[in-house]
Amino acid sequence: MSVTELETKEIQLDAPTGLWRDAWQRLIRNPAAIIGLVLVSLFVLTALFADVIAPYDPRDSDLSRLEGSCCPGPSSEYWFGVDDVGRDQFSRVVYGARFSLLIGVVAVTVGVTFGVLLGSISGYLGGATDTLIMRLMDIMLSIPGLLMAIGIAAMLGPGLLSVMIAVGVVNIPIFARLLRGSVLGQKHNDFVLAARAVGVPRRTILFSHILPNAISPVIVAGTLALATAIIDAAGLGFLGLGPQDPSTPEWGTMLTNTVRYLQTAPHLAIIPGLAIVVSVLGFNLIGDGLREALDPKLRGRT
Amino acid sequence: MLRFVVRRLLLLVPILLGLSILVFLWVRALPGDPAAALLGERATAESIEQVREQYGLDRPIHIQYLAYLRLVVVDRNLGTSIESRRPITEEISRRFPATVELAVASLIFATVFGIPLGFFAAKRYGGFFDNASLVGSLLGISIPIFFLALILKWIFAVELGLFPTIGRQSVEINVDHPTNFYVLDAIIALDPVAFSDALWHLVLPAIALGSIPLAIIARITRAAVLDVQNEDYVRTARAKGLASSVVDRRHVFRNAMLPVVTIIGLQTGLLLSGAILTETVFAIPGMGSWLAEAIEASDYPVLQGGILFVAVIFVLVNLLVDIAYALVDPRVRLS
Numbered sequence: 105m106s107v108t109e110l111e112t113k114e115i116q117l118d119a120p121t122g123l124w125r126d127a128w129q130r131l132i133r134n135p136a137a138i139i140g141l142v143l144v145s146l147f148v149l150t151a152l153f154a155d156v157i158a159p160y161d162p163r164d165s166d167l168s169r170l171e172g173s174c175c176p177g178p179s180s181e182y183w184f185g186v187d188d189v190g191r192d193q194f195s196r197v198v199y200g201a202r203f204s205l206l207i208g209v210v211a212v213t214v215g216v217t218f219g220v221l222l223g224s225i226s227g228y229l230g231g232a233t234d235t236l237i238m239r240l241m242d243i244m245l246s247i248p249g250l251l252m253a254i255g256i257a258a259m260l261g262p263g264l265l266s267v268m269i270a271v272g273v274v275n276i277p278i279f280a281r282l283l284r285g286s287v288l289g290q291k292h293n294d295f296v297l298a299a300r301a302v303g304v305p306r307r308t309i310l311f312s313h314i315l316p317n318a319i320s321p322v323i324v325a326g327t328l329a330l331a332t333a334i335i336d337a338a339g340l341g342f343l344g345l346g347p348q349d350p351s352t353p354e355w356g357t358m359l360t361n362t363v364r365y366l367q368t369a370p371h372l373a374i375i376p377g378l379a380i381v382v383s384v385l386g387f388n389l390i391g392d393g394l395r396e397a398l399d400p401k402l403r404g405r406t
Numbered sequence: 407m408l409r410f411v412v413r414r415l416l417l418l419v420p421i422l423l424g425l426s427i428l429v430f431l432w433v434r435a436l437p438g439d440p441a442a443a444l445l446g447e448r449a450t451a452e453s454i455e456q457v458r459e460q461y462g463l464d465r466p467i468h469i470q471y472l473a474y475l476r477l478v479v480v481d482r483n484l485g486t487s488i489e490s491r492r493p494i495t496e497e498i499s500r501r502f503p504a505t506v507e508l509a510v511a512s513l514i515f516a517t518v519f520g521i522p523l524g525f526f527a528a529k530r531y532g533g534f535f536d537n538a539s540l541v542g543s544l545l546g547i548s549i550p551i552f553f554l555a556l557i558l559k560w561i562f563a564v565e566l567g568l569f570p571t572i573g574r575q576s577v578e579i580n581v582d583h584p585t586n587f588y589v590l591d592a593i594i595a596l597d598p599v600a601f602s603d604a605l606w607h608l609v610l611p612a613i614a615l616g617s618i619p620l621a622i623i624a625r626i627t628r629a630a631v632l633d634v635q636n637e638d639y640v641r642t643a644r645a646k647g648l649a650s651s652v653v654d655r656r657h658v659f660r661n662a663m664l665p666v667v668t669i670i671g672l673q674t675g676l677l678l679s680g681a682i683l684t685e686t687v688f689a690i691p692g693m694g695s696w697l698a699e700a701i702e703a704s705d706y707p708v709l710q711g712g713i714l715f716v717a718v719i720f721v722l723v724n725l726l727v728d729i730a731y732a733l734v735d736p737r738v739r740l741s
Contacts, residue, residue, distance in 0.1 A: 243424035250679035
């Protein structure tokens with residue numbers, strides 16, 4: 105067995121498990137993080153089992169449900185009431201979780217993938233590549249987030265996919281900077297020097313030695329980015345850049361389409377709004393808890 | 407100090423150039439012919455030809471870019487709005503003050519409430535007030551601005567009638583608008599009714615837009631005060647018998663304000679982004695609602711010019727924040 109293999113094994117066996125077990129212990133002792141875990145589990149389970157939970161088809165509009173008025177409030181038959189075209193609001197909110205989760209996960213995946221790639225290349229190679237990538241990131245950061253998302257979504261044409269890509273691209277520079285800093289900090293560590301000394305290829309050093317050690321800030325930032333992604337996507341939906349088919353049960357779009365009933369049937373706008381708040385709050389609570397749990401300065405103080 | 411400023415100004419050049427390239431390419435990436443995109447559906451063959459000529463669309467792309475750069479930098483021409491048929495720079499001079507006014511009001515709201523909130527949370531570390539403010543600030547960053555704006559408008563303006571629902575001033579107010587900052591205009595006109603009316607219109611939008619900065623400022627203040635409280639010089643000050651309020655004011659508060667000042671400066675991007683949503687909800691005729699309308703109308707010249715303008719403002723404000731920070735904290739100048 106070569107030195108490098110030993111090295112890889114040791115990092116994988118030792119550092120991560122210790123760190124993660126430690127972090128987990130601290131996370132589950134933090135009441136705020138537990139509330140976050142509960143909220144997010146609720147949100148993810150709702151999204152996964154939407155077809156089981158929802159009593160009706162979210163797109164099925166039946167004007168007879170309106171009973172001649174707009175719009176009937178919560179009842180035993182329709183828990184969250186009926187919307188302006190006779191769709192069951194509860195089923196729509198439940199399916200909305202699926203869309204929000206999808207948007208959040210895809211957007212953050214886009215941001216993390218490209219951000220991690222660009223940031224680690226930038227930090228590891230240094231020199232002209234670093235300058236070029238980082239200046240590009242600076243330019244992207246010089247446009248306020250939502251404005252850039254609007255530009256991208258307008259360029260791609262409104263729709264669910266555009267919203268996901270737009271929100272994801274906005275996240276790229278954030279992760280790129282994070283990773284670059286992290287890689288720069290580790291580049292001169294002993295284990296990296298050792299791996300280089302025995303001739304491990306640069307790519308292997310970056311991907312199997314440096315990146316695994318840079319992952320914890322990415323997880324924290326990723327959790328918080330999920331929260332922002334859901335809010336930003338709802339904002340784009342509110343501005344009319346979301347799904348163009350109004351029957352799509354996306355929370356931001358649902359809210360926009362029912363704002364005019366705020367005085368007569370406030371539940372139509374308030375319930376999807378609260379759904380956004382609750383899911384975003386969940387991710388923020390977990391993100392905060394993770395940040396504290398993974399903070400090396402606090403390690404060992406369980 | 408001068409060297410620091412010059413270096414930062416030089417760093418600005420590639421960013422601004424990159425920004426202009428990005429915005430320039432953006433129009434070319436739009437679906438369809440760029441001339442048609444810039445003119446909208448009502449374009450005639452004649453006007454398309456004119457735009458082709460003006461932007462040099464029949465020439466190679468780098469020449470086109472230089473033509474665009476000259477148009478923007480030398481002629482200060484950002485194009486014409488498809489919807490209003492007015493020059494974009496003219497619209498900006500009317501609308502930008504509204505956004506600045508709203509952003510400043512939001513920042514004042516966030517600072518005036520955020521700093522004391524964070525300070526007292528730190529003073530009662532781990533207590534009820536501390537936990538309540540932590541939960542409150544997390545809630546603050548978890549509520550979409552447009553949702554908060556809608557709820558505030560619905561409860562306080564529509565249902566309770568305490569505040570105006572839309573716009574910047576009531577119809578019966580009649581003052582000149584030399585600056586387009588309505589609060590300032592009322593002061594210039596020495597009209598107390600117009601002054602309170604303009605302020606009254608700002609309250610709800612400022613609370614909605616200021617909610618996230620408020621949460622962030624409170625959290626940073628709390629963290630900074632907790633940090634400073636454990637410093638040796640604070641312990642020394644207490645040990646030599648200084649009154650607790652004097653230590654808080656002279657030693658803790660002053661030193662804790664450094665990171666807070668930076669964070670306040672960093673809210674610009676958030677405020678400019680949030681203004682798009684807040685202005686739309688309250689129908690405030692600023693930059694934000696203008697861009698939102700431009701999306702709906704596919705008014706691409708407005709989006710192009712507006713995004714470029716807002717981004718340049720954002721970059722410049724960040725530069726000013728950096729310089730201000732270097733003035734306050736000499737250590738920054740050296741790094």
